[in-house]
Amino acid sequence: MNTIALAKKIRLHALRMTSRGSSSHIGSVFSMADIIAVLYGAILKVKPEEPKWVDRDRFILSKGHAGAGVYAALAERGFFSIDTLNTHYQDGSILSGHISHKGIPGVEFSTGSLGHGLSVGAGMAYSAKLNNQNHRVFVVLSDGECDEGSNWEAILFSSHHKLDNLTVVIDYNKIQSLASVSDTLGLEPFADKWRSFGWAVAEVDGHDHAQLLDRLGHLPLNNEKPTCIIAHTTKGKGVSFMENSVLWHYRTAKGDEYNAALSELEEK
Amino acid sequence: MRDEFVKSLTELAESNPKVFLITGDLGFGVLTDFSKRFPKQFLNIGIAEQNMAGVATGLALEGRIVFIYSIGNFPTLRCLEQIRNDACYHGANVKVISIGGGFSYGALGMSHHATEDLAIMRALPGVTVVSPSDAWETVEATKAITSQSGVCYLRLDKSKAPVNVKKNEQFELGKMRVVREGKKVVFVSTGGLVGTVLNAANKLEEFGVSAQVVSVHTLKPFDDEGLKKLVSEFDALITIEEHNVVGGLAGVVAESLLQTESYPKKFYKIGLSDTYSSVVGSQDFLRKYYGMDEAAIVEKTLSLLKKD
Numbered sequence: 001m002n003t004i005a006l007a008k009k010i011r012l013h014a015l016r017m018t019s020r021g022s023s024s025h026i027g028s029v030f031s032m033a034d035i036i037a038v039l040y041g042a043i044l045k046v047k048p049e050e051p052k053w054v055d056r057d058r059f060i061l062s063k064g065h066a067g068a069g070v071y072a073a074l075a076e077r078g079f080f081s082i083d084t085l086n087t088h089y090q091d092g093s094i095l096s097g098h099i100s101h102k103g104i105p106g107v108e109f110s111t112g113s114l115g116h117g118l119s120v121g122a123g124m125a126y127s128a129k130l131n132n133q134n135h136r137v138f139v140v141l142s143d144g145e146c147d148e149g150s151n152w153e154a155i156l157f158s159s160h161h162k163l164d165n166l167t168v169v170i171d172y173n174k175i176q177s178l179a180s181v182s183d184t185l186g187l188e189p190f191a192d193k194w195r196s197f198g199w200a201v202a203e204v205d206g207h208d209h210a211q212l213l214d215r216l217g218h219l220p221l222n223n224e225k226p227t228c229i230i231a232h233t234t235k236g237k238g239v240s241f242m243e244n245s246v247l248w249h250y251r252t253a254k255g256d257e258y259n260a261a262l263s264e265l266e267e268k
Numbered sequence: 269m270r271d272e273f274v275k276s277l278t279e280l281a282e283s284n285p286k287v288f289l290i291t292g293d294l295g296f297g298v299l300t301d302f303s304k305r306f307p308k309q310f311l312n313i314g315i316a317e318q319n320m321a322g323v324a325t326g327l328a329l330e331g332r333i334v335f336i337y338s339i340g341n342f343p344t345l346r347c348l349e350q351i352r353n354d355a356c357y358h359g360a361n362v363k364v365i366s367i368g369g370g371f372s373y374g375a376l377g378m379s380h381h382a383t384e385d386l387a388i389m390r391a392l393p394g395v396t397v398v399s400p401s402d403a404w405e406t407v408e409a410t411k412a413i414t415s416q417s418g419v420c421y422l423r424l425d426k427s428k429a430p431v432n433v434k435k436n437e438q439f440e441l442g443k444m445r446v447v448r449e450g451k452k453v454v455f456v457s458t459g460g461l462v463g464t465v466l467n468a469a470n471k472l473e474e475f476g477v478s479a480q481v482v483s484v485h486t487l488k489p490f491d492d493e494g495l496k497k498l499v500s501e502f503d504a505l506i507t508i509e510e511h512n513v514v515g516g517l518a519g520v521v522a523e524s525l526l527q528t529e530s531y532p533k534k535f536y537k538i539g540l541s542d543t544y545s546s547v548v549g550s551q552d553f554l555r556k557y558y559g560m561d562e563a564a565i566v567e568k569t570l571s572l573l574k575k576d
Contacts, residue, residue, distance in 0.1 A: 101358070109329075113353055119319045120354055123326020130308060131330070150350075153319035 007037035013072035021089025027236040027248035029069040031173035038212040040073040048078040051105040062117025063142035067099030079106035115148025125166035144176030159198025164220035167227040173235035194228045206231025269424040276410040292338040321350035328360035339368040370510030371554040372426035387515025389421040396420040397488040401462035402429040408439030427460030442489040450480030457508040468565035504534035513539040
């Protein structure tokens with residue numbers, strides 16, 4: 001699958017979904033859209049016709065507020081109909097603003113409260129080791145989410161148990177809910193923190209598909225170490241007036257803003 | 269109860285390789301045998317309960333029956349959201365084991381008093397809440413929660429009531445047990461405190477009061493029918509728990525009585541009166557201090573029966 005085309009579709013779907021539902025987090029979806037497109041377009045071993053295939057790679061979106069992006073990718077991969085996306089955030093829908101697995105083929109795990117996904121992914125990776133299974137586990141974290149102490153418990157655990165079948169991708173867009181990461185609770189030196197916790201770390205441009213494909217296509221970075229890919233991204237990537245703006249963590253594109261965003265995305 | 273639990277789990281682990289025990293760095297000397305016999309079914313995950321609950325969920329979703337083991341409030345309140353969002357919402361086969369219900373670790377202080385756990389765990393949809401009173405119930409409950417899918421909470425007490433099993437009695441989750449027959453008043457209790465309640469019931473014979481004692485080993489699902497049958501037969505119903513009187517045994521009993529339109533002639537709840545204990549001491553000492561020892565139960569029962 002062409003990952004660049006998939007990324008574009010993810011952004012377009014997410015824009016429509018969040019606008020229709022008047023929901024938030026479009027900036028968070030856009031910043032990780034290329035990561036999700038590369039994962040679902042080229043990296044993850046999954047079977048849309050058999051979502052619970054035992055040898056599938058496990059994928060957990062720990063930054064569950066960006067669930068619209070994963071729903072869009074799953075629909076594009078054929079896990080469920082693209083029409084289903086129209087129900088996102090609507091009354092009676094099962095496509096919640098924060099990602100949920102119930103009744104939705106392909107969603108491995110539900111999240112929403114931050115700092116949950118990595119421990120569960122680590123448990124799945126640990127299980128694969130115990131069972132001598134070869135599938136991989138991928139967890140996408142947000143940067144702000146790394147404020148949560150539970151992540152650091154899981155980070156310790158994963159390196160202690162040499163979970164080289166576990167890969168974290170951090171959507172490092174540098175902006176959280178109310179302000180920048182550096183003004184809220186600084187993470188730097190971020191890569192060094194992960195390294196000092198025993199992880200193999202690589203930093204990439206999170207919008208450069210070649211870099212993402214190269215790193216995610218050659219895992220683990222080190223045998224016997226879990227992998228952390230710090231993907232430097234731009235919040236709101238793809239729509240000029242949303243980029244690097246705290247406002248678009250919560251704001252919904254409506255009317256002229258929606259049309260302008262749609263035009264920009266379609267032109268790309 | 270702890271030893272009975274570990275012994276029972278050891279037998280289960282031997283016959284079922286899916287049984288997996290995670291401890292949050294507690295159980296010194298108690299889990300050594302298990303860890304040596306089943307190194308691939310055991311993990312000391314360190315002092316990190318949130319991660320413990322999350323990892324347990326991951327392992328459970330991949331097919332294991334995962335027991336997470338710690339003391340007091342650590343495997344429940346400390347990682348409550350992981351239990352709710354991760355284990356419960358996903359229907360994961362995670363069994364939460366707390367050693368030290370109530371004032372089991374009374375002298376260690378307030379942090380180690382588990383006195384709201386039943387209410388809190390009971391409020392989570394899909395959780396089976398079990399609080400055995402004696403060695404037999406502990407062993408049977410361990411077997412029962414292992415074979416039942418989904419999240420269970422097992423509260424184990426340091427104290428335990430004497431075993432009082434009828435011939436051919438079958439343990440069933442969700443069914444209360446009459447452990448002493450009586451006619452005038454019925455004590456509805458849970459956990460090791462049932463032993464104290466039995467002593468109080470014996471003492472009441474001296475005052476001409478015949479007391480029945482019921483062990484509610486499963487608070488959820490609750491035995492509405494079993495309770496309903498009891499109500500009409502007695503002059504008074506008294507709940508007795510080593511737990512806050514808010515939301516625990518008294519709460520579930522009161523909810524059940526109203527729901528089934530069963531109105532006891534008299535109702536009283538004995539337990540911790542919505543407070544934290546800054547006073548420390550042995551389990552027996554704190555039971556006495558907070559009015560849930562034998563003498564207090566006798567006194568409150570006599571006083572209740574005297575009232576018109």
